Amino acid sequence: MAAGFIDFAITWRAKVYADAPQASSAEDFGTLGITFFARKPLNEQERDDYLARQLCELPARVEDA
Amino acid sequence: MGIQEPEQTVLDIEELRGAIQQEYDLVAREPERGFHFHTGRPLARMLDYEDAWLEGVPEDSIASFAGTGNPFRLGPMLPGEHVVDVGSGAGLDSLIASRMVGPRGNVIGLDMTPAMLARARQSAAASAQQNVEFRDGYAEELPVPDGWADVIISNGVLNLAPDKAAALGEMQRVPKPGGRLQIADILVQKPVPASAKRKIDLWTG
Numbered sequence: 001m002a003a004g005f006i007d008f009a010i011t012w013r014a015k016v017y018a019d020a021p022q023a024s025s026a027e028d029f030g031t032l033g034i035t036f037f038a039r040k041p042l043n044e045q046e047r048d049d050y051l052a053r054q055l056c057e058l059p060a061r062v063e064d065a
Numbered sequence: 066m067g068i069q070e071p072e073q074t075v076l077d078i079e080e081l082r083g084a085i086q087q088e089y090d091l092v093a094r095e096p097e098r099g100f101h102f103h104t105g106r107p108l109a110r111m112l113d114y115e116d117a118w119l120e121g122v123p124e125d126s127i128a129s130f131a132g133t134g135n136p137f138r139l140g141p142m143l144p145g146e147h148v149v150d151v152g153s154g155a156g157l158d159s160l161i162a163s164r165m166v167g168p169r170g171n172v173i174g175l176d177m178t179p180a181m182l183a184r185a186r187q188s189a190a191a192s193a194q195q196n197v198e199f200r201d202g203y204a205e206e207l208p209v210p211d212g213w214a215d216v217i218i219s220n221g222v223l224n225l226a227p228d229k230a231a232a233l234g235e236m237q238r239v240p241k242p243g244g245r246l247q248i249a250d251i252l253v254q255k256p257v258p259a260s261a262k263r264k265i266d267l268w269t270g
Contacts, residue, residue, distance in 0.1 A: 004237055005237065005246065010252070011139060012134060012135075013252060014134075016102070016103065016112070016133050016251075017101065017103075019103075020101050020103050021099030021100060021101075021103075022099055022101040023101065024102070025101075025267050026101070026251075028255070029253045029254065029255045029257055030253065030254030030255045031253050031254070032251065032252045032254065033112075033134045033249065033250075033251055034133075034134060034249065034250060034252045035134040035135060035136065035138060035247070035248065035249045036139075036246070036248050036250070037139045037140075037245065037246065037247060037248075038245075038246040038248075039243065039244065039245050039246070040237060040240045040242060040243060040244045040245075040246075041242065041243070042242045042243045043242060
């Protein structure tokens, strides 16, 4: 994740603007309320280990036949 | 055929902040007015705030609550922890956090809207919560020392920060190593054209 955080996860999402008293442009852009968690790494080693795990989890590229 | 230059997003930051302050000044002073977002106790219920968290919180802080989620659903604040609430508004989340961290903990709420700060300070005084203070400030320039916080919470504020990279940079500077971000905000699922980003009324409504 940008700015050097680890363990980033969006844990909840909902249409929090639905039925609000005034009309909103939020619906036009599919706006949802969310919660997200992230953590500042304890040290560079933890950050590097986390980034390495993320890279390993990227799906392998499959070339067109 | 020429290459089309990407549209520049040029915003008058002071004008934007002024419009946001005007909107949230109204939320502080006239929360029953009705906005393009939900407010108050009905919103807190919608977002699964527990009744026990709201008990003893002055009604003014509950009435002007205007969050987009529930940072405490990501985990409680622990006794003795230091918490920063970015965009603390009328103080509901800060006051809840201050009770979670207890007398050995501390909470700093910051907001840029004077009427919201006034509500939050009145509520803290009325509920005799001495481990919480409210400071005037911007998300991009948190008035908090490096490495002070165990947790940063925020609720519906990051989307209003004109310089999100700077705000995230501050959220990286202020926590201790291992510190947590427990953030509620909004997610836009459709692309927002640069022309729309320049419209200040879209930021506030």
